[in-house]
Amino acid sequence: MTSRAREKWRPSLGLVIFAMLASVAMLPLVGLFFFRLYDNQLIHQTQAELIAQSRVLAAVYAREVEARLAAGATLGAEIPPEARPDREDQLTPIRPALDLAAGRDLLRRRPNALPANAPASPAYVEIGTRLMPIILETQKVTLAGFRILDPRGVVIAGRDEVGQSLAHIEEVATALRGQYRAALRIRKPDKPPPPIYSISRGVGVHVFSAMPVIVNNRVAGVVYTSRTPSNIFDHFYQERRKFILAGLTVVLATIVIGLIFSRTITRPMRELVDRAKRIGRGDRDAFQPLAHYGTREFAQLSDSFLDMAEQLSRRSDYIATFSSHLTHELKSPLTSIKGAAELLLDSLQSKSDTLTRMEQKNFISNILGDTGRLEAMTQRLRELARAEAAPQNEQTELSTVVSGLKSRFPTRAIEAAGDLERSIGMSSEKALIVLSHLTDNAIRHNAKSVRLEAAAEEASIKVTVSNDGDPISEANREKIFDAFFTTRRDTGGTGMGLSIVQAIMTSHGGSIRLLPSNHGVTFELQFPAV
Numbered sequence: 001m002t003s004r005a006r007e008k009w010r011p012s013l014g015l016v017i018f019a020m021l022a023s024v025a026m027l028p029l030v031g032l033f034f035f036r037l038y039d040n041q042l043i044h045q046t047q048a049e050l051i052a053q054s055r056v057l058a059a060v061y062a063r064e065v066e067a068r069l070a071a072g073a074t075l076g077a078e079i080p081p082e083a084r085p086d087r088e089d090q091l092t093p094i095r096p097a098l099d100l101a102a103g104r105d106l107l108r109r110r111p112n113a114l115p116a117n118a119p120a121s122p123a124y125v126e127i128g129t130r131l132m133p134i135i136l137e138t139q140k141v142t143l144a145g146f147r148i149l150d151p152r153g154v155v156i157a158g159r160d161e162v163g164q165s166l167a168h169i170e171e172v173a174t175a176l177r178g179q180y181r182a183a184l185r186i187r188k189p190d191k192p193p194p195p196i197y198s199i200s201r202g203v204g205v206h207v208f209s210a211m212p213v214i215v216n217n218r219v220a221g222v223v224y225t226s227r228t229p230s231n232i233f234d235h236f237y238q239e240r241r242k243f244i245l246a247g248l249t250v251v252l253a254t255i256v257i258g259l260i261f262s263r264t265i266t267r268p269m270r271e272l273v274d275r276a277k278r279i280g281r282g283d284r285d286a287f288q289p290l291a292h293y294g295t296r297e298f299a300q301l302s303d304s305f306l307d308m309a310e311q312l313s314r315r316s317d318y319i320a321t322f323s324s325h326l327t328h329e330l331k332s333p334l335t336s337i338k339g340a341a342e343l344l345l346d347s348l349q350s351k352s353d354t355l356t357r358m359e360q361k362n363f364i365s366n367i368l369g370d371t372g373r374l375e376a377m378t379q380r381l382r383e384l385a386r387a388e389a390a391p392q393n394e395q396t397e398l399s400t401v402v403s404g405l406k407s408r409f410p411t412r413a414i415e416a417a418g419d420l421e422r423s424i425g426m427s428s429e430k431a432l433i434v435l436s437h438l439t440d441n442a443i444r445h446n447a448k449s450v451r452l453e454a455a456a457e458e459a460s461i462k463v464t465v466s467n468d469g470d471p472i473s474e475a476n477r478e479k480i481f482d483a484f485f486t487t488r489r490d491t492g493g494t495g496m497g498l499s500i501v502q503a504i505m506t507s508h509g510g511s512i513r514l515l516p517s518n519h520g521v522t523f524e525l526q527f528p529a530v
Helices: 013-033 036-068 122-142 170-176 195-199 232-238 240-280 296-349 357-387 398-408 428-444 497-507
Strands: 145-149 155-157 181-186 205-215 218-227 413-418 449-456 460-467 511-515 521-528
Touching: 013 240, 036 122, 036 145, 036 181, 036 205, 036 218, 122 145, 122 155, 170 181, 170 205, 170 218, 240 296, 296 357, 398 413, 398 428, 428 449, 428 460, 428 497, 428 521, 497 511, 497 521
Parallel strands: 413 449
Antiparallel strands: 145 155, 145 218, 181 205, 205 218, 449 460, 460 521, 511 521
8 A cells, every 4th residue: 555645734835935924024014113123233333423523512611611721610529530531542432331222221210400508600601601602503404402510520511501500410410520421311201103113113213322421630610412213113104105105016016926926836736636636536537738837947847757657558558458468368278178177177086088198198298389478478578577677877889789699699691781889778688589579570470581770860879670481461460569469379379579679669768660571571670879
């Protein structure tokens, strides 16, 4: 019993293709969630920009303070020696380090400014007045918020909080001690954000940067800046019509791809599966070509499958016909043997001899003759089985086969000419069987000589085998290759010789045909060339 695939659920080809197409169509939507990974990058970018802007203002601020030290401008806290930058280091970059994903850098909303314990000194008020135009021009381009603080944390330049104190804010307090610090703080927008903003965490925060201004290793003030990080979803929302159009394009492209898959793969495969079922039910019309193949590889697969199925069907018909002929051919000698044996047995069991010695001898001769016929038929069946076996890289030279043929029929005139040194794609044994059967048939039909003529062609070697024996009648020319057809049944012919020759030639990619001839019989053999 043939093994079959274990019964379990398996996805259909259509389901697999649909799942793949659905996954492709969902990729743009799923990709939106991965924009969360860019939140930190956007925050880092914002912090880096604030650091650069603050550092420029801090340098200007420090120059202004240095110019007023002689006039009584006071400095703030002294920076500890371990916190001072090394003078030998020419580069002391401040790298962005805020991390929204970790959550430790995210603080509550920025506290409001408090009244100052004492107003800023006139020197710092003058500095704030000089820096205010620079701040306003910078804000027009950067959209950042700027506040300049004196050494005690009092705002000396800014829009709404001038004169108030920000010293109680964590990042400002750290900067007043001479260390840079940044913070992420929750912000309350002026208006509700678009719905798509819920995908990102970065839209609800504000980046604050507190850059200390250092003069003579003491804090001269703080440049306090802030800005909302850039967000790609704002652009998405503003251009939502274009993105909707892009989404529809993706859906349309997915549908087109699905139709292409259906026409090139799913539809031809379903038709081929249906053909296989019809062939299994014995439908002869199922061997017709498919209506649509889809791809070159599937066309090759379908053609190979249908050719194989048709060949197996022909083989099945051949076996059925061959079995019927074989049964008929075996029935006559077996019946004859059985009848003769029964008569001989009756004669032996009878008290008086019912058969003469001549009759007994005739019956025994008949038994031996029929046994010889069965033996010859068995030998032919073995040859036929070997003839239909698939070749395995076989080859031999024609000259070797001709030498074996002459050795097998030493008393007959066998002539050979032409390209006998060429190799054919067939074993020496099988090629000898082919030529032996043709020679034997010729001898049994009164041939005196057999001639072989070999000629090399592009992909084959043509061998013409002719003899001067009895010609084949027109009525029998179409039947000579049929199994068990013979005109010498009375003399022991099995009618399988030429069918064995044809089977050997066909299984090796060759052919045999009977040529018209005015004298004798001529066959044309096409051997595959090596």
